[in-house]
Amino acid sequence: MRVSGKFTVQMQAQEASFEGSDGINVTRMSLDKTYKGELSAHSQGEMLSAVTTTTGSAGYVAIEQVTGSLSGQSGSFVLQHSGIMDQGDAQLTLTVVPDSGSGELKTLSGTMDIRIDSGEHHYDFDYELDVLP
Known part of the structure; x- marks a missing residue:
């Protein structure tokens, strides 16, 4: 299955910097x-x-x-x-941690891609969700 949508994010610097x-x-940073x-x-x-001293790395x-909720x-x-x-060439991986699901999402697995277009954050989430007996 694949779902797509938008998200907002607030980040706040923490003391360990x-x-x-x-x-x-x-x-x-904390994420919300x-x-x-x-x-x-x-x-x-x-x-x-x-962040390194090389621009874009x-x-x-x-x-x-x-x-x-995910698809209800x-x-x-x-x-x-x-x-x-790597000097502006980006690689990003977001993965559902195995066995981290709860409730109706207990069997969830998958990966997510995120992108920013015109200042808006978007996600594409490819996932599998086994039906529990």
Whole structure:
């Protein structure tokens, strides 16, 4: 199955941020998202990023717990993010953490792509959801 929609995100810097001696800036941020569409949900999470001294090169990891409904099925699940930018060339992977689902989303697995178009955040979520007996 695939669903698409929009989301909003608020990020707030946390105290664990620091600048390394080699100019690499490490930042910890809290995430607060609202998903709209077939994924109607709220999520909270934490992100850790490292920005290098080379323009366009950085990396980040994040974990967010998503709670709401997916195509009419309610529950929660955890998304794990892993992103790299290599001089502007971006690679991003968001994966449902195995066995992190609850409620009607208990058997959820899948991956999500995100993109920003004209300042708006969009998601495409490819998932599988086994029907529980």
